[in-house]
Amino acid sequence: MSISIAIIDAFTSIPFRGNPAAVCLLEEPRNEQWMQDVAAEMNLSETAFLEPREDGSYGLRWFTPTVEMELCGHATLASAHYLWENSHLPQGRIAAFHTRSGLLTAEQTENGIRLNFPAEPAAPVKAPEELIQGLGLIPRYVGLNRMDYLVEVDSVQTVQSLKPDFAMLARVDARGIIVTSKGTGKPGDYDFISRCFYPASGCKEDPVTGSAHCALAPYWQRRLRQNAFTAYQASARGGELYIELANDRVLMTGQAVTVLNGQLNG
Known part of the structure; x- marks a missing residue:
């Protein structure tokens, strides 16, 4: 059949x-x-x-x-x-x-197409050593929700230039790792960017990850004090998302x- x-x-x-x-x-x-x-x-x-x-x-x-x-x-x-x-x-x-x-x-x-998804905020945690070694940097912030680690780094350039050690990241006890930074603030730029790594789930780097933005949206709402965002996932293929946070829901x-x-x- x-x-x-x-x-x-x-x-x-x-x-x-x-x-x-x-x-x-x-x-x-x-x-x-x-x-x-x-x-x-x-x-x-x-x-x-x-x-x-x-x-x-x-x-x-x-x-x-x-x-x-x-x-x-x-x-x-x-x-x-x-x-x-x-x-x-x-x-x-x-x-x-x-x-x-x-x-x-x-x-x-x-x-x-607008998706209506649950917000999945991350709570602050201590970064496991495998995460730090796998990314090769000291993060500004590390949080964890029921699925992923959320890591803020210092700049767009740091996000874009990351060359993770995927064997080390695969040892992190989570679905994956979301790395993000604030946009540059230039006119027409994105509010924040990200990259997402899931070596333990069979995908070293995901090109554009909607579910990751269920954690990113509430995080950047607190940081930027706004409810609507233009976001970019900076993988090799790249992708744009338009996001609104409405109470405990993320609209992408x-x-x-x-x-x-x-x-x-x-």
């Missing part, structure tokens, strides 16, 4: 930029091992699996090539894009996803473009 699958670049309107995700629409339930095998075969940072529900919503699970994830922004954005583009949802209808992190929604706006807006449609045999 063949199953529809697509590769969609998220948080970009330009093919081969942003963060690619595979989106697989299931016509019947599949077991966890099968989904993990498909994700390993696709070998992207995330593969999303959609399972339709009778009320028009969808079950949604995310897998890296090696593990299932608790939360993923770019593959959720890609999933919503896929549903509207292929007429599984009418244009203008909110996409509702049941996930391991609760109910998540996506809606179409004039600026792109980005675009997506399909680069491949196919059929999965198996």
Whole structure:
């Protein structure tokens, strides 16, 4: 039996930029091992699996090539894009996803697809030695939420020039490490930038990480005393996010473009 699958670049309107995700629409339930095998075969940072529900919503699970994830922004954005583009949802209808992190929604706006995600603030902690050695610097701030370490460094240049020791970072007891700095303050620049490393989860550096901004948004709200941000993830592919913080929710807006449609045999 063949199953529809697509590769969609998220948080970009330009093919081969942003963060690619595979989106697989299931016509019947599949077991966890099968989904993990498909994700390993696709070998992207995330593969999303959609399972339709009778009320028009969808079950949604995310897998890296090696593990299932608790939360993923770019593959959720890609999933919503896929549903509207292929007429599984009418244009203008909110996409509702049941996930391991609760109910998540996506809606179409004039600026792109807006995701409604939970805020995941990080609490200050002492930096583990593996983190300091893996990044090769002394951070200005280190925090931890239920998934990731959040690290602030001194400048945009430091974020951009980082050359982590991924073997050392893989020893850090967390899903991953988010490194961030304030923007330069120049007109038209971003409020903050980041890079995200997930070697313990099968992805050395993620191109654009929506879920990381669930920690970044409340952090920079406190630091900059504002609720709306333009952010940039400074990976090799790069990606822009437009973010609003509304109480305990993070609203992230980005675009997506399909680069491949196919059929999965198996």
